[in-house]
Amino acid sequence: MPVLEKVVTWARIKSPWILHFNSGACNACDIEIIAALTPRYDIERFGIVLKATPRHADVLVCSGPVTHQIKDRLIRIYEQMPEPKFVVAVGTCACSGGVFKGCYNVSEGVDSVIPVSAYIPGCPASPAAIIDGVAKLLGSLKQS
Amino acid sequence: MTDTIQEEQAVQSELTAKFPALGGAIRIQRSRRIFARIPHEQFHDCFDYLVKDMKFNILTVITGTDEGESLGVMYHLSRESRIVLSLFTTVPKQNPVIQTVTPYFPAADAYERELVDLLGFQVQGLPPGFRYPLTDDWPAGQYPLRKDWKPSPAAPPTQAEKNEVKDV
């Protein structure tokens, strides 16, 4: 990757572009992720922008325990994201499979399929917890 | 709304008169809930009569079950008065063949595909379409809802197996 692009990409980590993906979740975490974007929580004031394609995303925000149907697509989306990239597992299901752990057709959470940088537990994870988790991830990146 | 069972009793009488095989196998659990069991040989005539003559023109869902030696299938029907009549029949597990009801209910195919995928029914006349709900690469002959089916040994035990069973 040319030097200029690398600098631009690292600058975006301070205000990352995120891609939201549901890997077979019940939607509770998804509506809290979207609530984080709405006026009361307003995650956009941190410069966080929701993107529609993995090719523009720095951070993949992933809910759900990863069903069998969706596993390949999740891997493909991760592969399409440019480096440097980070994955946030939102919700207990994404962290470990949650209540669905052990069910046929379900993996044991996002890190059984792709590497995860940050885990935000909760059933669902509240918007405050999501913002807290993303902020911590960004903080740890700035330090490194 | 009163809890009389007049309509339910009328349904019970009419059906038993028309299909004596239902005698003793049709019960009114409470208002708006009738459960009936019929041998598969008479199932189609009974189903046809229920839908066409008795106007049970709503199919809410089809439930498949594993009865051990046989597979069971229950059609939860309703009509304008919104009572639910659940009609149950069984077929041998060695030859679990049933007919599609999509000619009566075009939206029944989702429920029928579940019977195929999860219990191993063969539904004759099912219109072409994607399987549901399992993936195309799901191994053949593996029917998760059968009682003797367990996930592969590599899968971790369920929480229920790990925990002690206790009240909340």
Place this chain on the structure above:
Amino acid sequence: MFEKPVQVPIGPQHPALKEPEGFIITLSGERIMRAGVRLGYNHRGIEKACEERTYIQAIYLIERICGICSHSHATCFCQTVEEIAGLQIPKRAAYLRTLIAELERVHSHLLWLGVAGHEIGFDTLLMYTWRDREIVMDLLALISGNRVNYAMNTIGGVRRDITPDQIQQVLKGVDALEERTKYYITVATDEITLIKRLSGVGLLSHDDAIRLGAVGPTARASAVAHDVRRDDPYAAYEEVSFKVVTDNHDDVYGRTLVRVGELMESYSIIRQILKDLPDGPIAVKAPRKIPAGEAVGRYEAPRGEDLHYVRANGTEKPDRVKVRAPTLANVQAVAHMLKDRYLADLPIVVAAIDPCFSCTDRLITVEDPDRRTPGVMTWPQLRQYSLDWHRRRGVDFTHLNKTFRTDKTR
């Protein structure tokens, strides 16, 4: 009639790389010749898992079938098991179940209004409805301890009571929500752009609604006057009076009117429930082993009729649990609504049955006989195509996005 072909943006993923979920659209020009839906991305094996859990453990799974209507599923399941066990829950428990049920309907319908706004480019509506929705999220968290997944139910009743102070807060919150909802009704009835965008879209005749098994606001907007709360009452619905809201537009506009009308009815039901809340216990003791038997439970979830079938075998684990969520009943109707319609209307037509979010995160495979290889679109790509398509035809929410307000200084 030959339509000038419009560039439909096709994504980079090749459909031959098996994407086993989403919509499969056959196009001719800009029109959909055939629409198929493939589901299953959400299949987690919950029914099987319930057989391996006690009834109480099963409630936790059932609640998480869908996070938007978790109370609906949990209540329906508990009702069904209680019927098998011959349990009569205390009146106070029935009232509290109804209270949470209606608060859930409010959060769900407001959520839907915002999502619908987003799908048609009316993003200000999303921001306002979801801001207002925070009022009901706070009330649910106040009463149950959680914004989503309230865990209010147990077999035999509810797990938490409500205090007089909480009752006052709910009433205050409902007053505020009702004021806001009146503005949304004004928008729905007066804003030409919105009416133009939603009218005549997603047509479903009364007869087709019945034939295809549609439920909920989707069916009620085609004058199918069925609401489980009235026709097969449960919890405390026989003790309150309310209207079953129907409409005869047969389209997405009608589905919008039904939902905002239902919001107003929900506020009325909540007030009645709290005014007449009986004293007494909130649960009866339930046996751990449920006697052999079976039952069918029904519930009017925000999206429509939810049906559970449970069979017990005298042990502490259910023998069979079958769940028919309302969205599955509406899927065939959606495929029918899309036929012969513009691709640009797909997002709002699908959104109008109020499906789970994950439904609208799926890929759209587009097969066009005019081009040899089918392509794949993501939902955001299709939404953008739809917004551009409508903008070219004079339907544009830019002005409304800037001017829409729900405070009094409008």
